[in-house]
Amino acid sequence: MTGTASSQLDHETKVQLFIYAALMIGLWLTEAIIISESFKSKCAHALRNIKFIGTALPVQLIMTIPVLAVSAMVNERHWGILSWSVFSKHHLIKLAVGFLMLDFLDYVYHVSMHKFKPLWRFHLVHHTDNEMDVTTTVREHPGETFLRMCFLIVWILLTGVGAGLLLLRQTCETISNVTSHTSFRLAPKAERLIGLLFVTPNIHHVHHHFELPYTDCNYGDVLSIWDRIFGTYKSLAKNDTMFGVDTHMDETVVSNFVETIKIPFRNS
Numbered sequence: 001m002t003g004t005a006s007s008q009l010d011h012e013t014k015v016q017l018f019i020y021a022a023l024m025i026g027l028w029l030t031e032a033i034i035i036s037e038s039f040k041s042k043c044a045h046a047l048r049n050i051k052f053i054g055t056a057l058p059v060q061l062i063m064t065i066p067v068l069a070v071s072a073m074v075n076e077r078h079w080g081i082l083s084w085s086v087f088s089k090h091h092l093i094k095l096a097v098g099f100l101m102l103d104f105l106d107y108v109y110h111v112s113m114h115k116f117k118p119l120w121r122f123h124l125v126h127h128t129d130n131e132m133d134v135t136t137t138v139r140e141h142p143g144e145t146f147l148r149m150c151f152l153i154v155w156i157l158l159t160g161v162g163a164g165l166l167l168l169r170q171t172c173e174t175i176s177n178v179t180s181h182t183s184f185r186l187a188p189k190a191e192r193l194i195g196l197l198f199v200t201p202n203i204h205h206v207h208h209h210f211e212l213p214y215t216d217c218n219y220g221d222v223l224s225i226w227d228r229i230f231g232t233y234k235s236l237a238k239n240d241t242m243f244g245v246d247t248h249m250d251e252t253v254v255s256n257f258v259e260t261i262k263i264p265f266r267n268s
Contacts, residue, residue, distance in 0.1 A: 016170060016171070016174060019171060019174050019175065020174055020178065023134075023174070023175065023178040023179070024134055024135070024137070024138070024178060027134040027178065027179070027182050028046065028133070028134050028135065031133055031134060031182060031183050031184070034184075035183055035184075042133070045131050045133065045135065046133075046135045048255060048257060049129065049135035049136060049138055049139045050135060050138065051257040052138050052139050052140055052141075052257070053138050055141075055142040055261070056138070056140045056141070056142045056144075056145040058142075059142045059145040059146050059149070060145050060149065063145070063146065063149035063150075064149075066149075066153060067149060067152055067153055067156065067166070068163055068166075070153050070156050070157060071156050071161065071162060071163050071166055072163065074156060074157060074160045074161075075160065075162045075163075078160070079157065079160050080156075080157065080158060080159045080160015080161070081101070081158065081159050081160060082094055082097065082098050082101075082159055082160045082161060083160045084160075085097070095165060095168075098159060098161045098165045098169075099165065099168070099169055099172075100223075101155075101159050101161075102155060102159065102161060102165075102166075102169050103169070103220075103221055103222050103223050103226070104226055105151075105155045105158070105159070106155075106173070106221040106222075107219050107220055107221060107226040107227075107230075109148065109151045109155075110219040110220075110221065111219050111232070112151075113144070113147075114215070114216055114219070115216075119147065121263070121264035121265075122141045122143040122144040122147060122264045123141075123144055124245055124247075124248065124263065124264075125139065125140070125141040125144065125260055125261070125263055125264065126139050126140055126141070126144070127208060127215065127244070127245045128244060128245050128248045128253075128254040128260060128263070129208075129243060129244070129254070130210075130243050130244035130249070130251070130254060131243060132181065132183055132205060132208055132243045133181070133182065133183045134178060134181055134182045134183070135181075136181045136208075137177050137178050137181040141261065141263075141264060142261075143264055172222050173221055173222055176198070176199055176221060176222040177221070179201065180199050180200060180201050180203070180204035181201070181204065182201050183201075184201055185200075185201050185202050185205065185238055186200050186201065186202055195224055196224070197223060197224060197225065198222065198223060198224060199218075199220045199221065199222060199223065199224050200224075202235075202238075203218050203220070203224055203227075203233075203235075204218060205236075205238070205241050205243075206218050206234055206235060206236045206241065207219070208241075208243050208244075209236060209241050209242060209243070210242045210243060210244040210245060210246050210249070211242075211246040213234070214234055214236055215245070216232070217232050217233065217234040218232065218233060218234060219232055248263065
């Protein structure tokens with residue numbers, strides 16, 4: 001890796017980790033103060049989910065190296081849709097279109113993780129959390145982290161996005177993912193306005209409902225428009241939402257880190 005790519009890796013890593021940590025800690029403390037529940041239970045839930053950072057983060061950091069290397073290569077060689085398009089010389093338009101393309105492709109990625117059984121085996125680990133709060137964000141199997149980064153490399157080769165746009169996109173994605181997994185929900189008026197364009201906790205909570213057809217809906221990452229365009233948007237009242245996956249409701253498994261990590265490799 002060149003010195004420039006190494007510097008980009010170091011900068012992106014620091015920015016992402018700072019934003020992630022600041023949002024996670026701030027929102028978790030806010031949840032603990034405002035929402036009425038056992039603080040001991042909330043701490044136990046957080047400790048279960050935080051363990052996933054120890055397995056997923058190293059994979060994320062290692063895979064960031066080929067991600068940035070591929071991004072540098074496609075820009076140097078002018079590969080990808082953005083380089084071939086008529087607006088390649090218009091920076092702001094190229095930035096906006098690139099952002100929309102990446103967000104749509106993340107929608108495609110998310111749908112794929114649900115629709116293809118080998119991929120779902122890893123992604124369902126995220127869904128097995130039967131209590132939704134901000135720490136659910138980090139509940140990701142390292143196998144899925146690897147798959148997600150592989151998909152990202154393919155998207156970069158397809159689109160030709162640069163490191164700057166990747167950093168902007170990943171920052172927006174971090175904020176969206178963390179906030180959409182909080183236990184808060186927006187008031188109806190705010191939801192109607194914000195939810196038209198962006199993924200909100202109200203929208204994403206429905207995706208974490210324990211049974212179909214709600215598990216297979218609301219796949220959006222930052223923008224909610226793709227679900228509305230492709231007919232995968234659904235709503236569900238807060239009192240009717242139950243978190244988890246109906247095929248994996250055994251508390252002794254889903255509350256145990258080691259047993260949860262084994263889920264993709266079980267025969268059932």
